[in-house]
Amino acid sequence: MTNYSDEHLMSSLIEERDLGAFEELLTRYEKRLLIYIIRLVGDYHRAQDLFQETFYRIYKHRKSFNPDLRFSTWAYRIATNLCINELKRKKHELELPIEDISLGKVYSHRPPKGVNKMLSNPSAEGKLIKKDLEDKIRDLVKSLPEKLRSIFILSKYQGLSNQEIAQILEMPLGTVKSRLRQGFKLLLELIEKRGLIDEL
Amino acid sequence: MNCNKTEDQLIDYLLNILNQEDRGELESHLGSCLKCQQKLESFKKAWTLLEKWKPFISPSDLRQIKQEAMDNIRAQNLIEEKSSKESFISTIESEKRKAQIGRQKTSKVLIWKTIINNKIIASATAAAIVIGILLGVNFINKLSVPGVVWGQLVERIENIDFYTYRTRSISLDIHGTFVGQQTSHFYVWKDGFRMDRHFPWINYDIIQYTSWLDKTFISVHPEIKKYTRTLLTDEYINRMHFREDPRLSIKMFMSYNYTKLGRKIVDGQEAEGIEINDPKFGKFGFEGCIAQIWVNVDTNLPVLLELEGTSGHGIVETKVISENFKWNGEYDESIVEPDLSEYSLVAEVESIPVNEESVVLALHKFSELVNGKYPSSLANSSATVEIIMTYLKIHKEKMGTGFLFWQEEDFDWEGYTALHSLLNTTCTFYAELFNTDKEIVYHGEKVTADDSDLPLMRWKITDDKYRVLFGDLSVEDVSEEQLTELEEALNR
Numbered sequence: 257m258t259n260y261s262d263e264h265l266m267s268s269l270i271e272e273r274d275l276g277a278f279e280e281l282l283t284r285y286e287k288r289l290l291i292y293i294i295r296l297v298g299d300y301h302r303a304q305d306l307f308q309e310t311f312y313r314i315y316k317h318r319k320s321f322n323p324d325l326r327f328s329t330w331a332y333r334i335a336t337n338l339c340i341n342e343l344k345r346k347k348h349e350l351e352l353p354i355e356d357i358s359l360g361k362v363y364s365h366r367p368p369k370g371v372n373k374m375l376s377n378p379s380a381e382g383k384l385i386k387k388d389l390e391d392k393i394r395d396l397v398k399s400l401p402e403k404l405r406s407i408f409i410l411s412k413y414q415g416l417s418n419q420e421i422a423q424i425l426e427m428p429l430g431t432v433k434s435r436l437r438q439g440f441k442l443l444l445e446l447i448e449k450r451g452l453i454d455e456l
Numbered sequence: 457m458n459c460n461k462t463e464d465q466l467i468d469y470l471l472n473i474l475n476q477e478d479r480g481e482l483e484s485h486l487g488s489c490l491k492c493q494q495k496l497e498s499f500k501k502a503w504t505l506l507e508k509w510k511p512f513i514s515p516s517d518l519r520q521i522k523q524e525a526m527d528n529i530r531a532q533n534l535i536e537e538k539s540s541k542e543s544f545i546s547t548i549e550s551e552k553r554k555a556q557i558g559r560q561k562t563s564k565v566l567i568w569k570t571i572i573n574n575k576i577i578a579s580a581t582a583a584a585i586v587i588g589i590l591l592g593v594n595f596i597n598k599l600s601v602p603g604v605v606w607g608q609l610v611e612r613i614e615n616i617d618f619y620t621y622r623t624r625s626i627s628l629d630i631h632g633t634f635v636g637q638q639t640s641h642f643y644v645w646k647d648g649f650r651m652d653r654h655f656p657w658i659n660y661d662i663i664q665y666t667s668w669l670d671k672t673f674i675s676v677h678p679e680i681k682k683y684t685r686t687l688l689t690d691e692y693i694n695r696m697h698f699r700e701d702p703r704l705s706i707k708m709f710m711s712y713n714y715t716k717l718g719r720k721i722v723d724g725q726e727a728e729g730i731e732i733n734d735p736k737f738g739k740f741g742f743e744g745c746i747a748q749i750w751v752n753v754d755t756n757l758p759v760l761l762e763l764e765g766t767s768g769h770g771i772v773e774t775k776v777i778s779e780n781f782k783w784n785g786e787y788d789e790s791i792v793e794p795d796l797s798e799y800s801l802v803a804e805v806e807s808i809p810v811n812e813e814s815v816v817l818a819l820h821k822f823s824e825l826v827n828g829k830y831p832s833s834l835a836n837s838s839a840t841v842e843i844i845m846t847y848l849k850i851h852k853e854k855m856g857t858g859f860l861f862w863q864e865e866d867f868d869w870e871g872y873t874a875l876h877s878l879l880n881t882t883c884t885f886y887a888e889l890f891n892t893d894k895e896i897v898y899h900g901e902k903v904t905a906d907d908s909d910l911p912l913m914r915w916k917i918t919d920d921k922y923r924v925l926f927g928d929l930s931v932e933d934v935s936e937e938q939l940t941e942l943e944e945a946l947n948r
Contacts, residue, residue, distance in 0.1 A: 273536075278529055283947075286522055287513065294511045304521060311525045315532055393509040411471075412506060418473065433473040440467055440503075447502045455505070 262327035270318050281327065282311060288414065289335055295409045296339040298398045306342060310335045325423065332416070332424045336406050343402055389455055396446050404439035411436055466496050470503060516940070519947050606714075606730060606751075618645045618787040625776040645792050658848070665794055668693055673807075675873075676794055683796060684803040684873040692807040695884055717748065722760045723779075726753050757783050802869035805877050810884050816929050818878035819912070825850065828905035830912060831879065834886040834898050843876055889915045895922070902946055903927040911942045 260268075260277075262284065268277035289310060294303040313334050321330055400408060410421045418436070422429045447453055462482070468474040469482050486492055513521075623640045641652040648667035654660075663676040671693055673686040717729035727750040750760040761778040808814045823830055826849075831842050851864070889896040896915035903912040907927030914924045922939045924932050934942065 273533065275526075275529065275533065279526060282522055282525055286518060286525075290513060290518075290521065291511050294513075295509070300511075307521065308525055308528060312528050312532065315529045390509050393506055397506070397509065413509075433468075433471075436471055436473065437464060437467050440471060441464075443506065444467075444499065444502055447505065452505060453498070453501055 263323065266318065266321055266327050267323070269315075270321065278315060281314075285328070285331055289331060292332070292409065292414050293335055293339055295394075295397065295413055296336070296406060297342060298394060302342065306335070306338050309338055313338070326420070329420055329423045332410065332414075332420075333426070336410075336424060340402055340406065389452075392450070392452060392455075396443055396450075396452075399446065400439055400442060404435050404442065407432055407435045408439035408443075462492055463495065466492060466499060470496065470499050515944055519944065522947065606716075618643070618785060620644070620780075620782045620785055621778055622780040623776060623778040643791050645787065648792065650792060655844070658844075663794070665792070674794060674796075676796070676799065681799050682802045682869070683794075683799045684805075684869060685801060686873065686877050687804070687806045689807050689809070691809060692881075692884075695810060695888070719753065720750070722750050722752070725759065727751060727759050728753050755783075757781065803873040805870065805874045807877055808881055810881050810888070812885075812925075812931070814878065815882045815885050815913075816925070816931075818875070818882040819925075820929055821875050821878060822846075823905045825875070830900040830903065830905070831882075832901040834883050834900065843872070843879060847872065886913075899946060905929070909942075910946055911939070914939060914943075 260280070262281060265274075265277040265281050268274040269281070286307075290303060290307045293306050293310070294300055297303050297306065310331070314331060317334075321327070397405065397408065406425065407421055410416045410424065411418065416424070418429055418432045422432045425432070462485070465474065465478065465482055469479065474482065486496065620641065620643050623642065625639075639654045643650040643652075647669040648665065650666075651664045653662045653664065655662075661678055663678065665672070665674045665676070667674075671688045671690070673688055674683055675686075676683040712732050714730040714732045717731055719726055719728050721727070729748050729750040731746065731748045745763060747761065747763040749758055751757060752759045758781055759779070761776075763776045763778075808817075819830055826846055833842070886896060886898060894915045894917075896913065898913045899911060900913075903910045904927055908930065910927045911924045912927050912929070914922050917923045917933060920936060921933050922936065924934055924939065924942065926932070
């Protein structure tokens with residue numbers, strides 16, 4: 257199973273309803289998609305729900321998978337659309353304090369496992385300082401407009417090519433490039449404004 | 457180059473979106489323009505700074521999230537499977553719809569839905585057991601009370617002589633395919649019970665007699681005039697009795713939290729229902745279940761029982777409906793005592809003690825049979841069905857399709873009966889540890905006999921120690937941390 261391509265696994269899933277194939281895809285994409293969603297919505301718990309919904313839709317709509325696309329493109333597209341809808345929906349609601357998996361934050365629901373372990377770790381103090389910087393960067397990226405944010409995250413953090421981003425977001429390559437530039441420029445301004453460059 | 461215009465170009469250069477020609481031009485410009493070099497350097501610094509945001513997800517979170525995703529998909533898969541085939545299911549569904557009629561508006565959502573949402577686990581035998589539980593209602597409070605007095609149910613079960621009922625169940629595995637489907641007719645008397653099992657998917661009948669008094673479990677195959685006998689030890693009977701005697705079970709059953717469902721019409725009669733969905737309701741080897749009991753308000757006797765759920769970590773999903781209860785019906789000795797004069801005894805085995813050694817032996821025997829694989833689940837319900845499925849598969853591979861393994865001249869009845877008994881013992885072991893909060897977990901669906909480093913089963917032996925039975929059936933006691941590492945390896 258581990259030797260098969262993503263697309264091969266998808267065809268097993270479509271034709272034979274092979275849950276083993278689904279599990280393999282889940283294993284391959286779990287971490288990167290979850291981290292992508294966390295970055296996009298900036299909330300660990302909401303991200304978990306959106307992640308579950310993403311994979312649920314992948315399964316439920318498996319037959320609509322276009323074999324001309326790469327599986328990763330399709331999966332990212334589903335996740336992105338879900339997140340953007342969620343962000344739009346959230347916009348209409350009262351702005352709530354951001355929750356994240358960063359240390360030192362208050363968890364309104366349940367702390368992620370592993371955090372306690374890290375806190376009892378002697379090197380955790382160093383990590384706390386590092387986390388503070390992480391929080392600031394997260395807030396920077398979060399302040400990008402949605403249309404720029406997903407492109408920036410896909411490129412910078414998920415390491416996808418502009419071509420693939422264009423396919424995921426179903427927009428021209430030129431638009432991806434110009435929005436990428438726009439996003440980075442905005443971030444440069446904010447970094448300067450907040451004096452963050454000195455923290456490096 | 458005009459330096460006022462290069463900021464965008466420098467950014468494009470850094471983002472690698474500059475075309476080849478402009479790129480070359482900019483690179484040569486950079487060689488001579490200190491201002492641009494400094495600017496690019498500051499952009500690079502910012503770029504590096506942005507890399508510092510690395511969300512962390514713990515391995516245990518990842519594991520849990522993956523598990524949840526798989527659970528969702530199994531549930532979805534089951535729904536698809538159900539909607540695509542099985543007239544049996546549609547019968548059950550229609551029964552269910554019928555059953556919904558008359559239910560008060562305040563009643564709960566369909567149990568099936570609840571179970572899928574809550575991923576609660578149950579088992580087919582649970583049904584049998586729970587049904588058994590209901591059997592006890594003896595004294596009829598003739599219309600003197602407007603409703604069912606649930607609190608007195610336990611008291612009313614002291615002296616039941618004889619009763620019968622029917623059960624229909626269907627089990628699907630994680631791929632939505634059959635694990636088994638059966639209808640059973642139960643006859644219960646004071647000293648034992650008889651279960652007539654029909655397996656529609658192979659069109660086969662088995663009649664099983666369990667006698668506490670004779671200390672035997674007899675399995676009769678009418679079609680081929682053969683039977684097997686398992687001699688039950690006192691120890692085994694005590695355990696089984698406790699597990700399956702309705703009079704004892706009902707006490708346990710009613711000790712869980714339940715909610716009242718109001719009234720509805722069952723078989724033309726008004727009935728009152730309760731639903732037991734206490735998360736602790738995990739007796740008898742299943743990890744939790746939801747059941748509804750409907751009691752006739754006039755007779756104060758159960759008329760319908762519905763139970764749904766999955767067993768063995770979501771491997772098998774089962775749906776059971778029990779009905780046609782006949783309370784204190786006519787007792788006929790020929791019903792409870794099999795006339796075996798025309799039958800030949802093909803195997804006789806003894807039940808073995810419920811302990812670790814037996815478990816190891818059972819798992820070893822099973823894996824020998826199926827190239828190192830282990831039973832996918834240790835829920836009581838699936839034991840018989842899984843063995844039948846396994847033997848069918850082996851037989852199919854060996855002989856091609858056509859007829860059942862039982863009909864083979866040289867079929868290894870001893871081996872089959874012994875394995876059945878061994879596996880039942882293993883299920884009992886699992887159930888008992890489960891019910892005593894020993895954190896027993898079984899990974900039969902993932903681990904094979906070749907996996908000497910992977911944990912097949914584990915349970916708590918002291919506050920900080922777990923006993924692990926590995927894939928190769930070696931045993932080791934480990935700390936909690938070691939166990940975490942071992943189980944993380946399962947997901948790699």
